[in-house]
Amino acid sequence: MKWYISLGYGVKFVHNNDRGVIQDFPNSKIFIVEKEYLEMLKKALNGLDLNNMETIYKEKWKETLNFLMLNKLIRFTREPYIKYFHDEWTAGTSIPIESDSISEIKAMYINLVSSCSLDCNACEKTRLFPCISCVKTPDSYRPNYLLNENTIIKFMIELTNHGCNQIFLTGGDPLTEFDKLIGFMDIATKFDLNFFLITNGMLLDKNKISVLKKYKLQILFQIIEDNVEYNREIENRVILLKEYNLPFRLVLNVPNKFILDEKNIRKENIIQNYPHEDLINPFKNNLMRPTMNISFMKQNKCLQFKMYMSQEGDIYPCIAFYKRSKYNLGSLKNRKLSHFIVELEKIWEDKSLQNQFCNDCILNEYCMSCIVLKEQFNNLVKCNMRIH
Ligand code: SF4
Numbered sequence: 384m385k386w387y388i389s390l391g392y393g394v395k396f397v398h399n400n401d402r403g404v405i406q407d408f409p410n411s412k413i414f415i416v417e418k419e420y421l422e423m424l425k426k427a428l429n430g431l432d433l434n435n436m437e438t439i440y441k442e443k444w445k446e447t448l449n450f451l452m453l454n455k456l457i458r459f460t461r462e463p464y465i466k467y468f469h470d471e472w473t474a475g476t477s478i479p480i481e482s483d484s485i486s487e488i489k490a491m492y493i494n495l496v497s498s499c500s501l502d503c504n505a506c507e508k509t510r511l512f513p514c515i516s517c518v519k520t521p522d523s524y525r526p527n528y529l530l531n532e533n534t535i536i537k538f539m540i541e542l543t544n545h546g547c548n549q550i551f552l553t554g555g556d557p558l559t560e561f562d563k564l565i566g567f568m569d570i571a572t573k574f575d576l577n578f579f580l581i582t583n584g585m586l587l588d589k590n591k592i593s594v595l596k597k598y599k600l601q602i603l604f605q606i607i608e609d610n611v612e613y614n615r616e617i618e619n620r621v622i623l624l625k626e627y628n629l630p631f632r633l634v635l636n637v638p639n640k641f642i643l644d645e646k647n648i649r650k651e652n653i654i655q656n657y658p659h660e661d662l663i664n665p666f667k668n669n670l671m672r673p674t675m676n677i678s679f680m681k682q683n684k685c686l687q688f689k690m691y692m693s694q695e696g697d698i699y700p701c702i703a704f705y706k707r708s709k710y711n712l713g714s715l716k717n718r719k720l721s722h723f724i725v726e727l728e729k730i731w732e733d734k735s736l737q738n739q740f741c742n743d744c745i746l747n748e749y750c751m752s753c754i755v756l757k758e759q760f761n762n763l764v765k766c767n768m769r770i771h
Pocket residue numbers: 499500501502503505506507517518519554555556583
């Protein structure tokens with residue numbers, strides 16, 4: 384059985400021919416990789432399996448692997464590293480990786496359009512994976528708050544002042560109303576923010592891509608584990624995006640197989656089942672579940688630092704709360720962003736949002752599952768991962 388490594392959550396590796404740097408964003412650390420280690424590390428991260436690494440590089444690799452584990456820079460996978468896929472939750476349940484202490488809000492989700500080019504079964508239902516990022520609301524007329532240039536500028540200034548650096552544009556599918564999307568981007572990209580376009584990708588073609596290329600924008604779409612037809616379409620879009628050099632991210636909407644595998648659900652089992660137990664043993668007390676950052680271990684983790692704005696300009700904790708009047712925090716037309724941040728902070732810590740069913744589950748501290756989905760657990764619908 385082969386094992387591979389890939390970089391952990393929020394860890395990046397950049398290099399030239401002489402040197403490399405591993406950036407660990409969640410822990411604000413930087414590690415220099417000297418030239419003599421460069422080729423070896425590149426090989427491991429490009430998908431050479433661990434047995435081969437050990438055969439070729441012997442003690443040097445063992446030491447390096449120890450170092451990478453000790454500093455929690457890697458995770459172990461059953462598949463080689465796949466360059467264009469990200470199994471991090473860039474949208475949805477992920478925590479944005481820039482974890483400075485200044486930002487009060489890190490990710491803003493803006494609903495630009497209500498229509499969509501697809502008709503997914505899952506639409507408007509609560510979904511665990513992926514975290515809900517788009518829902519269409521086709522039958523109603525919704526005045527779009529963000530039509531006015533002054534409104535957009537005021538909004539962008541406020542977001543910047545509060546440390547927000549990631550804007551996710553969603554819908555429906557924003558590509559169904561391309562002019563509106565471009566109108567927004569023309570104004571908004573003057574601000575130093577990272578823009579992500581959440582789309583199902585179906586309407587992406589050469590013309591649209593060459594227009595989108597003018598903006599500082601990344602395309603964000605998902606690969607769905609069991610939908611072969613859809614994934615084939617996405618594959619074609621990926622070829623186009625690469626051809627035009629438009630940045631994109633794919634979110635794999637499957638959980639990390641090793642970590643969430645039933646056999647490995649307990650931390651001790653992760654250690655036991657890991658094939659190089661002797662290597663992992665010295666660190667077993669420090670071993671964290673990959674993709675988790677201890678500083679975010681609070682109530683309602685998936686909602687932290689996020690804000691969602693509906694087309695009408697109303698603020699909610701996330702798209703899954705849309706139309707629930709209790710969680711409609713009011714309109715941005717009448718209030719400043721700081722007001723909403725105070726209200727959101729209460730929701731991020733609100734224990735009453737947690738389901739009793741999860742209270743004695745030992746995974747609760749780590750569980751990033753959808754709050755809205757968890758609310759629905761009752762005697763009939765339960766989480767089958769519960770361990771108590
Ligand atoms: S792509 Fe999103 S908005 Fe469109 S139908 Fe599917 S789930 Fe709904």
